[in-house]
Amino acid sequence: MSRKIELPPQVRSELERIVGARHISTDPAMLSAHAWNTGVGKVPGAEKFAGIWPVAVVLPESTEEVAAVVKCCARHKLHFKAHSTGYGSMSNACSPETVVIDLRRMNRLEIDAKNRMAIIGPYATAGALQAEALKHGLTCHIVGAGPAHSPLASATSLLGVGVTSQGTSMNARNLLSWEWVTPQGDIVRGGTAGSGCGWFAGEGPGPGVRGMIRGFCGAAGGLGVFTRIGYKLYPVPVTGPQEPTGRLPQLGMRIPDNAGFLHAVWPDWDSHRAATFELLDENLCFAMLRMPPDHIGWTVTGSNADYVDQVKRGALPEVAQPASDRNWTLLTLSRSPAEHAWRLGVVKEIVRRTGGRILELTDEHAEVLFRNLFTSQFVPRVLRPSGGITTSFGVLDSFHFLPRAMEAGQECLAGENLPGGKLVEGGREEHWSWPHEGRYLWTENIINFDPASKPARIAAARALLDHFAISWKNPVGVMALGLGPVMELQGEQIGAPQRYIRQVKNRLDPGNASRSNEYVLPVVPKPVAAALPMLKPVILSRPVLGLMSRVVGTKGM
Amino acid sequence: MHSPQTLEDRRDFLARCTRCSQCKFVAAPRSQRHASACPSIDYGQFHAYSGGGQLIMAYGLLDGAVPHSAEMAGAVASCTMCGNCDVSCKINFGETVEPLDSLYALRAQLVHDGHSPAPHRKMMERLRRSGNSCGQPRAERARWADGLAFDGMGKAEVLLHVGSGLAYEPAGWPGLRGVVATLHRSGIAMTHLGNEEGSSGSLAFDLGYVDEARMLAQGLIEQARQSGAGTLVTFSAAALSAFRSVHPRFGLSFGPMRVLHITEYLWELVEQGRLSLAPLPDLKGRPVAYHDPCKLGRLSEPRQTQDSGLDNRMSGILVSRTPSALRFGNGGCYEAPRALLRAMGVDLVELERHHASSYCCGACGGVRETVPEAAALAARNRLAELQDSTASILVSACAGCTGHLAEHAGSVGRAVQIQDLLGLLAQALRPVPALAG
Amino acid sequence: MGIAFTENASRLHAPAGIACSIDGAELRSFASDGDTPQGHVPRAVLKPRSTDEILSLIRWANDSGTGVVPVSSTGRRRRGDTVPARDNVVIADLSGMNRLLHADARDKIAILEAGVDFGTVDDLLQPHGLRALRPLSPRAGKSVLASFLEREPPINANDHWDVADPFGGTLLVLGNGHCAPTGGAAIEGTLAEQLARGHRQMMPIGPTNLDLLRVLQGAQGSLGLMAWAALYCERIPTMERGWFASADALEPVIDLARELLHHRIGNALFIVDRVQLALLLARDAAAFNALCGALPAWTLFVGLSAGRQAPEEKMAWQQADLRAGGERHGVGLAESLAGHTATALGQRLRVAEPVSFRDRVSGAHRELFFLQQLDRAAGFVPLVRDGLTKAGLGHLPLGVYIQPMAQGVYGHIEFTLPYDPDKADDAQRSAAAWQAAAERCADAGAFFSRPYGAWSDLAYRHDDGIRSMMALTKSILDPAGVMNPNRLPYS
Ligand code: SF4
Numbered sequence A: 001m002s003r004k005i006e007l008p009p010q011v012r013s014e015l016e017r018i019v020g021a022r023h024i025s026t027d028p029a030m031l032s033a034h035a036w037n038t039g040v041g042k043v044p045g046a047e048k049f050a051g052i053w054p055v056a057v058v059l060p061e062s063t064e065e066v067a068a069v070v071k072c073c074a075r076h077k078l079h080f081k082a083h084s085t086g087y088g089s090m091s092n093a094c095s096p097e098t099v100v101i102d103l104r105r106m107n108r109l110e111i112d113a114k115n116r117m118a119i120i121g122p123y124a125t126a127g128a129l130q131a132e133a134l135k136h137g138l139t140c141h142i143v144g145a146g147p148a149h150s151p152l153a154s155a156t157s158l159l160g161v162g163v164t165s166q167g168t169s170m171n172a173r174n175l176l177s178w179e180w181v182t183p184q185g186d187i188v189r190g191g192t193a194g195s196g197c198g199w200f201a202g203e204g205p206g207p208g209v210r211g212m213i214r215g216f217c218g219a220a221g222g223l224g225v226f227t228r229i230g231y232k233l234y235p236v237p238v239t240g241p242q243e244p245t246g247r248l249p250q251l252g253m254r255i256p257d258n259a260g261f262l263h264a265v266w267p268d269w270d271s272h273r274a275a276t277f278e279l280l281d282e283n284l285c286f287a288m289l290r291m292p293p294d295h296i297g298w299t300v301t302g303s304n305a306d307y308v309d310q311v312k313r314g315a316l317p318e319v320a321q322p323a324s325d326r327n328w329t330l331l332t333l334s335r336s337p338a339e340h341a342w343r344l345g346v347v348k349e350i351v352r353r354t355g356g357r358i359l360e361l362t363d364e365h366a367e368v369l370f371r372n373l374f375t376s377q378f379v380p381r382v383l384r385p386s387g388g389i390t391t392s393f394g395v396l397d398s399f400h401f402l403p404r405a406m407e408a409g410q411e412c413l414a415g416e417n418l419p420g421g422k423l424v425e426g427g428r429e430e431h432w433s434w435p436h437e438g439r440y441l442w443t444e445n446i447i448n449f450d451p452a453s454k455p456a457r458i459a460a461a462r463a464l465l466d467h468f469a470i471s472w473k474n475p476v477g478v479m480a481l482g483l484g485p486v487m488e489l490q491g492e493q494i495g496a497p498q499r500y501i502r503q504v505k506n507r508l509d510p511g512n513a514s515r516s517n518e519y520v521l522p523v524v525p526k527p528v529a530a531a532l533p534m535l536k537p538v539i540l541s542r543p544v545l546g547l548m549s550r551v552v553g554t555k556g557m
Numbered sequence B: 001m002h003s004p005q006t007l008e009d010r011r012d013f014l015a016r017c018t019r020c021s022q023c024k025f026v027a028a029p030r031s032q033r034h035a036s037a038c039p040s041i042d043y044g045q046f047h048a049y050s051g052g053g054q055l056i057m058a059y060g061l062l063d064g065a066v067p068h069s070a071e072m073a074g075a076v077a078s079c080t081m082c083g084n085c086d087v088s089c090k091i092n093f094g095e096t097v098e099p100l101d102s103l104y105a106l107r108a109q110l111v112h113d114g115h116s117p118a119p120h121r122k123m124m125e126r127l128r129r130s131g132n133s134c135g136q137p138r139a140e141r142a143r144w145a146d147g148l149a150f151d152g153m154g155k156a157e158v159l160l161h162v163g164s165g166l167a168y169e170p171a172g173w174p175g176l177r178g179v180v181a182t183l184h185r186s187g188i189a190m191t192h193l194g195n196e197e198g199s200s201g202s203l204a205f206d207l208g209y210v211d212e213a214r215m216l217a218q219g220l221i222e223q224a225r226q227s228g229a230g231t232l233v234t235f236s237a238a239a240l241s242a243f244r245s246v247h248p249r250f251g252l253s254f255g256p257m258r259v260l261h262i263t264e265y266l267w268e269l270v271e272q273g274r275l276s277l278a279p280l281p282d283l284k285g286r287p288v289a290y291h292d293p294c295k296l297g298r299l300s301e302p303r304q305t306q307d308s309g310l311d312n313r314m315s316g317i318l319v320s321r322t323p324s325a326l327r328f329g330n331g332g333c334y335e336a337p338r339a340l341l342r343a344m345g346v347d348l349v350e351l352e353r354h355h356a357s358s359y360c361c362g363a364c365g366g367v368r369e370t371v372p373e374a375a376a377l378a379a380r381n382r383l384a385e386l387q388d389s390t391a392s393i394l395v396s397a398c399a400g401c402t403g404h405l406a407e408h409a410g411s412v413g414r415a416v417q418i419q420d421l422l423g424l425l426a427q428a429l430r431p432v433p434a435l436a437g
Numbered sequence C: 001m002g003i004a005f006t007e008n009a010s011r012l013h014a015p016a017g018i019a020c021s022i023d024g025a026e027l028r029s030f031a032s033d034g035d036t037p038q039g040h041v042p043r044a045v046l047k048p049r050s051t052d053e054i055l056s057l058i059r060w061a062n063d064s065g066t067g068v069v070p071v072s073s074t075g076r077r078r079r080g081d082t083v084p085a086r087d088n089v090v091i092a093d094l095s096g097m098n099r100l101l102h103a104d105a106r107d108k109i110a111i112l113e114a115g116v117d118f119g120t121v122d123d124l125l126q127p128h129g130l131r132a133l134r135p136l137s138p139r140a141g142k143s144v145l146a147s148f149l150e151r152e153p154p155i156n157a158n159d160h161w162d163v164a165d166p167f168g169g170t171l172l173v174l175g176n177g178h179c180a181p182t183g184g185a186a187i188e189g190t191l192a193e194q195l196a197r198g199h200r201q202m203m204p205i206g207p208t209n210l211d212l213l214r215v216l217q218g219a220q221g222s223l224g225l226m227a228w229a230a231l232y233c234e235r236i237p238t239m240e241r242g243w244f245a246s247a248d249a250l251e252p253v254i255d256l257a258r259e260l261l262h263h264r265i266g267n268a269l270f271i272v273d274r275v276q277l278a279l280l281l282a283r284d285a286a287a288f289n290a291l292c293g294a295l296p297a298w299t300l301f302v303g304l305s306a307g308r309q310a311p312e313e314k315m316a317w318q319q320a321d322l323r324a325g326g327e328r329h330g331v332g333l334a335e336s337l338a339g340h341t342a343t344a345l346g347q348r349l350r351v352a353e354p355v356s357f358r359d360r361v362s363g364a365h366r367e368l369f370f371l372q373q374l375d376r377a378a379g380f381v382p383l384v385r386d387g388l389t390k391a392g393l394g395h396l397p398l399g400v401y402i403q404p405m406a407q408g409v410y411g412h413i414e415f416t417l418p419y420d421p422d423k424a425d426d427a428q429r430s431a432a433a434w435q436a437a438a439e440r441c442a443d444a445g446a447f448f449s450r451p452y453g454a455w456s457d458l459a460y461r462h463d464d465g466i467r468s469m470m471a472l473t474k475s476i477l478d479p480a481g482v483m484n485p486n487r488l489p490y491s
């Protein structure tokens, strides 16, 4: 544990007055959950606990309490970090003076079914929101973190992409009106909520200022606390709680009437891409997901033991065989038999015409895969094999780039995921891909590694860092991981967004009280800022990347 | 000799908690109100109160980063050891985290380090002294049986195990006695262990007193063996859970003796045509919900005496060495109580959380005695779920659940009725006369 | 008319190479618009032809302390946002930047310069098999980019996922004199290099922690301007047919619209009352009056279309669903009303005319629009109508237009009051009545996301910190305050 700060008694009693004595703790036992270094999405070091522990954790119940806590922190020169479900330790403290504001008690969830939206607090989870929304024939976007994540956190503060983006957009665009406690403790309501008109629109009057605090990515806790939002929902012809099918842990979901659930494969990426451009026509599919076959294997098996056993026996279903890698799982949702016949007929015809083939699925596999697609229930299973994942090639652009992205994914894995390599054995690449709103491609290459093994961590770090080098040499699309320090290297070539973001940060939070490692660097000395882009080729050279990987694999990131 | 895993044995499992929070929620929630899986976090709110949070705390304890403290003990003591987190976690993490085994190990560590919460210590003292955690006199353990006829040791085909919860709960005796009387009338040769009936070790194990749990288990097994009966039928959900999922951790078993819960046994007799169930006029056509007691449900899923280690395959995939022994919550005793209810003509409805995802009533794991507010909150949450269903009658097959839920039934709005399954069975069970010839 | 003003071009020291006009008549034409009688006369109209020229214009403005009011549309402007609100301002007239830079049916995307207007856009796109998403019958001279930058809602409600639609990536020039590529355009290389690599600027958000497109939308040119943008387009359908769904009350019509939106049926969907529909259909006053007498009270226009995938089949199930929905909600379906077919109206909506359809009959109109959820829309109609009656203006026709936005999460609710500008009494009294109507709507929950004219102050009467966020934004993106000065309340 790093330097441990004691919370002065006077500050403690002030905080107690705000949240109640029962809702504050400085005990390491209670703080430990806020210093746990899971490294989900990152590469952890050898230590399970982060170097930095917060000084206290508080559990406010209302926006006003959050604002009061933030102001109290400001008075006493403490920092704070907001935390909703805290999936994968995304919101750990970044300084020992940090008070963690755990928003668990703020779980408001109201469905406005007619207007296909919800009003939610930070601890309304996606699973709960979907359950409530389904009562009204609505569903919500669920990001890869799965049902336990906070849609508010995702929509305001992180990336917000999930497997059903074809039909449910992404969270930056699902965010409607918003309520926010600024880093200085002021309560700001954006859009309609600011005018007392409801929670349905986030922009105006006049400019859409939320674009200063939430872009493609959110500020990851680096810019105050979001406390309530309006959130867009998506109508589906499925109503009421869905009783699971199957046996634990392989819960399935009955495929609704007038729904098409198909898994198709193509002989090569070119024909797969040709099919994709047609499948994006006319909102044919509610969801389209490409998973690497080994990850499909993890989904259709209930344990690692079962998976490895089936691999060794060659018993995995065809969907999970390595040869089925040029695939789409396709979901059509219709409201009448005639619509269903059109959608399914057209989809099948496109598959046929483009040289694809529809694979047979057993009922059990179909229901499990359907549940996964509809609820993201098993997406977090990417952590099951080894407990360690990071990612690369989160890119967005035309599907034109799909074959190139696959190649690049393979290039950055550099064969380390082949038998004998340092990463978990898998396919040629490990891309999860899907379209957004019938428009563009999202694809992300998952890197699975054993976090307990240093060589594996180094190999994972290497693959992650290589992806930047590969991307910058020959871009594959807009890079999702263009965050924090990465922007210092890249930003000058794309309009220098980091400079504006830095201004926003420094103006709203001059003392950097709302501290986050995933947001912009608040201070970059001018010479460094000028030198960094020039140093890019050096930084991206093989020896330097190798060295950085070793550092990351040892110390974590 | 087999021993349950220590916290040190669990180190790598603890390390693998991804802090995903899935263990706070049931796998397939049907509403926000009843999405929680974990009564402990519902009470404590801090992440450390959840299954995953306890794993992290436990790792800190091993690592030296987290010293013992009253707050840690408070969080640990608020956990009912209900195992719901285990079911939810395994949905995605299979064999790699298995939180419940670590929760047992954490409690054992607290005991080992001398930090067992004071109420736990007290319960254990009473258990040592009088064979039950409430300190009831040993001499009154078999009072429930006064006046009932039994077959002597060595002559009985069935040994009845009552458990301290019911043995000292006179309100439950009419049901118990009624069922026993019907069995008797059916010609089943039965016996019981009288005042000397031992504890299954369930509570001791829950509280982290591993060695004592082993001794208690051994003692009861020995008693049972001496009875000469071929079948052990327990009225206690906690005991069944111990027999099926705790004793194997010690490598202990009842050997060739069959071990059944009373509901399983009765249903078997019904299916064999030796007993029948008459419809209960009071309940006819009324929707009735069944509360799966944790101990009877997911915690009774049989565990094998096993090596729960993992192998590293395919460059990092962690694979159970004994995959056939993996438990996901499917193997609990869920169907027999439901079948019995249905056979009584009851219109059975499911609460939002049922079977393996059933929400704990708050009574177990020593919580009722140690953190009564936490236990009360869990009961109220469960009763709210009943209120949100179409049923107003809740039946449980565990005397502990029934008593605890009934105690709090008054504190929730709409009138609800808590019924012990045993009491209903006592009214409905009929011996079927043996067919001539 | 505004302040008399003469200047010669050399005194202006405008950046070399940018076409510049100081023609008095032209300058004066920018000092007022359709509903802003008197503003400041700009010093010059500068007409950049490229992003580089825009940049040097803005940098010059920063150096010289000159204000810049961007204008991309031509013809009769309205709403005051392009009328200088102080002196020492030049107009940045982008209407000459009217090239289609790229179009691509495969990705349904086209890259347009700021000056491309609704009069020409479909002709430019047609060879590529595409056509633009469009607001309700925009006038021909209206810039496509400016329209969506002002958050004008497209009638293609099912494709309006989010307020940023139909934008993909864009290139902004900020008040600070720097380019800011947004979304899919924020990637290494020039546009030509990006296109050559295969990028299609399809992402509407970002880069990274910023979303400047969203910031500049609704800013009325007060933070920066847009040089070009990738816009999502519609593939030209292979089959298309329009329907009118009408009822005496608004609620069932909204219910049907909601249902269609929830089912994602219809490539165009909007609701109009009889006056607004008559304005859309009529070519002259006589026809207008006749239509007002003949049309149903409320009508949902539904455009059904099908593309290249089994179009007949698609049309069939869509029509069946529409019919069933109509029956369910008690809304009558018709292919034509008062001799006008919906299909023909659908086609007409794609042909932009020089004059707004709202002015066609009476010569002028007042407008009032705001956002609210669709289930609250009906409540505003009597508020405005009764107010007019009380003001003795019951004889004026009042048009209502409701445009579902964000796929039905909320709607743009618009009132149109056509009047004869030559009837001074009507003109004057309606101005006051209109202000009162705006206030009543504000009290009833109207959200003025686009603060113009009568309601620009009302929009800011609540201040939950938004004005300080606006001030922060202005100070970062346009620190010298050159962009459309005094237009929005930044301080
Ligand atoms: S115990 Fe399991 S479900 Fe809970 S946080 Fe840890 S990994 Fe997630």
Ligand code: SF4
Residues within 6 Å of the ligand: B023, B037, B038, B039, B040, B041, B049, B050, B051, B052, B054, B078, B079, B080, B081, B082, B083, B084, B085, B086, B103, B360
């Ligand atoms: S055993 Fe039950 S009470 Fe304890 S942490 Fe797990 S779910 Fe919560």
